[in-house]
Amino acid sequence: MGSIRMGLMKPIDALRQARTQLSRAMDIDDTLTETHCTLGLLKIWYELDWAGAEREFGQALALDPNNITALLWQTPLLSAINRHAESIASAQKAKECEPCSPVVNTYLGLALGNAGQFEPGIRQLNLAIELDPFYYRSHMFLGTVLDLSDRREEAIAAYRRALELNPDGPESLGSLGSALASSGDVRGAMEMMERVKATDGRFEPALLIAQIYAGLGDASETFRWLQIGYERKASPLYLVRLLPSLRRLESDPRYLSFLDQIGLPRG
Secondary structure, X not given: OOOOOOOOOOHHHHHHXXXXXXXXXXXXXXXXXXXXXHHHHHHHHHHOOHHHHHHHHHHHHHHXXXXXXXXXXXXXXXXXXXXXXXXXXXXXXXXXXXXXXXXXXXXXHHHHHHOOOHHHHHHHHHHHHHHOOOXXXXXXXXXXXXXXXXXXXXXXXXXXXXXXXXXXXXXXXXXXXXXXXXXXXXXXXXXXXXXXXXXXXXXXXXXXXXXXXXXXXXXXXHHHHHHHHHHOOOOOHHHHHOOHHXXXXXXXXXXXXXXXXXXXXXX
């Protein structure tokens, strides 16, 4: 509830309550795969403990090698730490277990796109859309891969469709705003920016604000908001390695310093 996907709680409040509930669950039964998956999620979203998260997902998969949740939740982590082949393999294994799942196919498409395999990623995401045309994240991540491959007008169309399907989705607002900014539509980008900022009362939008400023080419504001996001536990911060507009700042020393600050590998 505290992540940019749901945007329903301040991250610090979500983390405090989640830790309490998870501690109770672990006391009752620490052999449940779900407890290890959730602990892994807390570590990558709020604690920036990448190695700890990987251990938890590994523990979940040791208990159940075909656990779809663990296989999918570790894929963006593996992408963010530059282990793209493992990220793709994890999503592919999930697809072997549930070949017709639109969510599984979406994660595989994004993993391929994050690895620079744009055309296979786009084909995979279009397959996910065929399986469920109304799942907004398939459209949003199709936009991401199109954006990464510099097919910006197509990306904007995909982001708009995602927002139509989930009108209040913070991550769709941020992605569309960033792509509009990168395409030169400053007015459209600022409209998305205002909608993102309007969510401040219910969750922490700093990461999305940084994303849009990056699209606008305002590096100073981008890094100022990334730092605010770090201090307020905006999640998930590993997206600094995956979001198109932020990835385009890789040559900026401040970007490398921020990666060092949150413990993600350079390059």
